[in-house]
Amino acid sequence: MGFRTSLAIASAKLLSFACKIAGKQGVTMAGKLAMKIDPGILKKLSGQVRGEIIVTCGTNGKTTTNNLICSAYEAEGRKVVCNHTGSNMLMGVAAAFVLASKVSGKLDADNAVIEVDEASAKRVFPHMKPDYMVLTNLFRDQLDRYGEIDITMNLLKEAMDMAPDMTIIVNADDSLSSYLALESGHKVVTYGISEQVFHREDDHEIREGQFCKQCGHRLVYDFYHFSQLGIYHCPHCGFRRPDVDFDACRISLKGGLSFDVVQRAAAGKDQLPQRHIEASYRGFYNIYNILACYAAVRTCGLKTDHFDEMLKKYRPEFGRNELFRIGASTVLLNLAKNPAGFNQNISSVMEDESPKDLIIVINDNAQDGTDISWLWDVDFDRFADERIRSITVSGLRCQDMRLRLKYVGIHADLEADVRTAIEKRLKDGCGNLYVLVNYTALYSTHKMLGEMEGRREGAR
Amino acid sequence: MKLTIGHLYPDLLNLYGDRGNIQCLKMRLVWRGFDVEVRRFCIDDRVDFSDLDIVLLGGGSDREQMIVCRKLQQIQKDFRDYVEDGGTTIAVCGGYQLLGHYYNTPDGKMEGLHLADLYTEQGSPRLISNIVLKNDRYPYPVVGFENHGGRTHLGEGVEPFGKVIFGYGNNGMDHEEGVIYRNVIGTYLHGPLLPKNPHVCDDLLLRALRRRGYEGTLQPLDDHEEREANAYIVRRFAGSSDS
Numbered sequence: 001m002g003f004r005t006s007l008a009i010a011s012a013k014l015l016s017f018a019c020k021i022a023g024k025q026g027v028t029m030a031g032k033l034a035m036k037i038d039p040g041i042l043k044k045l046s047g048q049v050r051g052e053i054i055v056t057c058g059t060n061g062k063t064t065t066n067n068l069i070c071s072a073y074e075a076e077g078r079k080v081v082c083n084h085t086g087s088n089m090l091m092g093v094a095a096a097f098v099l100a101s102k103v104s105g106k107l108d109a110d111n112a113v114i115e116v117d118e119a120s121a122k123r124v125f126p127h128m129k130p131d132y133m134v135l136t137n138l139f140r141d142q143l144d145r146y147g148e149i150d151i152t153m154n155l156l157k158e159a160m161d162m163a164p165d166m167t168i169i170v171n172a173d174d175s176l177s178s179y180l181a182l183e184s185g186h187k188v189v190t191y192g193i194s195e196q197v198f199h200r201e202d203d204h205e206i207r208e209g210q211f212c213k214q215c216g217h218r219l220v221y222d223f224y225h226f227s228q229l230g231i232y233h234c235p236h237c238g239f240r241r242p243d244v245d246f247d248a249c250r251i252s253l254k255g256g257l258s259f260d261v262v263q264r265a266a267a268g269k270d271q272l273p274q275r276h277i278e279a280s281y282r283g284f285y286n287i288y289n290i291l292a293c294y295a296a297v298r299t300c301g302l303k304t305d306h307f308d309e310m311l312k313k314y315r316p317e318f319g320r321n322e323l324f325r326i327g328a329s330t331v332l333l334n335l336a337k338n339p340a341g342f343n344q345n346i347s348s349v350m351e352d353e354s355p356k357d358l359i360i361v362i363n364d365n366a367q368d369g370t371d372i373s374w375l376w377d378v379d380f381d382r383f384a385d386e387r388i389r390s391i392t393v394s395g396l397r398c399q400d401m402r403l404r405l406k407y408v409g410i411h412a413d414l415e416a417d418v419r420t421a422i423e424k425r426l427k428d429g430c431g432n433l434y435v436l437v438n439y440t441a442l443y444s445t446h447k448m449l450g451e452m453e454g455r456r457e458g459a460r
Numbered sequence: 461m462k463l464t465i466g467h468l469y470p471d472l473l474n475l476y477g478d479r480g481n482i483q484c485l486k487m488r489l490v491w492r493g494f495d496v497e498v499r500r501f502c503i504d505d506r507v508d509f510s511d512l513d514i515v516l517l518g519g520g521s522d523r524e525q526m527i528v529c530r531k532l533q534q535i536q537k538d539f540r541d542y543v544e545d546g547g548t549t550i551a552v553c554g555g556y557q558l559l560g561h562y563y564n565t566p567d568g569k570m571e572g573l574h575l576a577d578l579y580t581e582q583g584s585p586r587l588i589s590n591i592v593l594k595n596d597r598y599p600y601p602v603v604g605f606e607n608h609g610g611r612t613h614l615g616e617g618v619e620p621f622g623k624v625i626f627g628y629g630n631n632g633m634d635h636e637e638g639v640i641y642r643n644v645i646g647t648y649l650h651g652p653l654l655p656k657n658p659h660v661c662d663d664l665l666l667r668a669l670r671r672r673g674y675e676g677t678l679q680p681l682d683d684h685e686e687r688e689a690n691a692y693i694v695r696r697f698a699g700s701s702d703s
Binding site: 140148149150210211216218370371372373374375376377399402403404406407 | 479480524589605607656685686689692
């Protein structure tokens, strides 16, 4: 390794350290600096990873799934490079490698587990060749950045073509992701949920991919899990949900998550391999996250002796159902950045039967997507419930959020400043506060709540 | 009195919160004591325009727009008769482009409905921005968000929906946005358009009511949330607020 590489690593580490002291998240900046000094640095460092490199793509569940995979590897004693904080564009990926390396330019890592933004994948893959890709789902998200979901699919396809030997582990319940994976010509492993979990009547959720990507005819669904995820087939051309290699069955959502994963791919055996999984977190979507992780690590051939233990110890990345205790109140912080994610969040809020106050923070910075019209695709009418004691709207686009609620007959208090909004509800609320935020409000709100709780800085 | 709103092809054209436009039209009628029915027409449903008072045609991806485009050719005459009879229509993004003569893309030319004298050529890059318009018809600015690859050009003497104060508009060149033709508004503005622009919504409602023979005026509503949300966008992007 040359002087340039060492300089790049040293500078990035210094910058990252300075940002930490200043209380800022400087991951992307550190990556940018390193790449500027040594444009080949990511290739040099990722080439030193001894074992497989796994990337996680998809609109929702990326960070949680990726971090679970990382934890599963670490639980088996592997040394892993991972972009935990969710900085998932080229500079964020570069930073993860740079900050894990020695200044000499040496990287000591068994594996890399990296989440990659769908639109950035084709910029990352020339520098880092993944062996496996987990594709969680494709929903509408940040239309102003990606244009339309078709554009996102094209960008992902270009990236997949750059890594022809890569195996894709895909959510079979999503027709868009499945189509993309199956069409790509890569080796494909599938996971999904074959049994019906929800029985809903008046369901008017906006769904992507209602039409067959192969022939354009309307898909027929036996049932939906949520959004467009479900059991589908095309009566016209025969495209259908692929057979599922890792199938979650006997699902229970009562007091945490519990289910069995059946490995249907193990054909020919009398007894299909099964594994019982339990986790203390909430939210149906977390079944997909855990299932994706399990399917991925099994496909990669990792032992899973410590998988249960890992799940028990796993703490979601900040702002994913993160609990704070502030005085006598409990505060649950959750990221909600697109309609599918927000609808799932609403389900998870409403699963809690006790009275609660709600704060919704909506920003429209570049990383959030400057177009907030998606707020109108979220089923906020479900908040019209007496157990929701109050709703406060906050953030740069609190006006839009208040208006959105007005048109489903829900009154909201307006407080643009997040800290003021939280402090007020801690004082006069019912002691059970939910804070739902989109992306750029996450870090600052997390930090704020941590301070209010009295956590030491950097305790995580 | 009852108005019927027809939402055309929400199964294909449902980008950018079109649901908000429907909800806004509906609630502003309900709050004033009118009856309202919303009919969703899926791509295989027959559309009888004689029952409809307001038609909404939303935006979709290019691929889905192509499917809708073929369908619209079949109902072109009925749609045109409805428009020429003063039928109220709001067409957003892809729906707006389809009102014109054609939409030319690298993948082929989409034949439009020829309802308004305009045409669209695909360009690069996409025009993506918050947007603020001014039109003397309305007491205060029109605000929204635009995201389109198409560059739309209006024919000679065709009235735009507004003059662009901030953002790109039809083609990023002539500072005009959208089209107004009879009781039709075509526009790239979503966000969605109507909730933050209750003046536009009420104008459309009144036109539809008048066509049904209603002679009164619209009872004013408490619009402070709408007005403040509108003023915020004007203040932040166009530097001042007229509202």
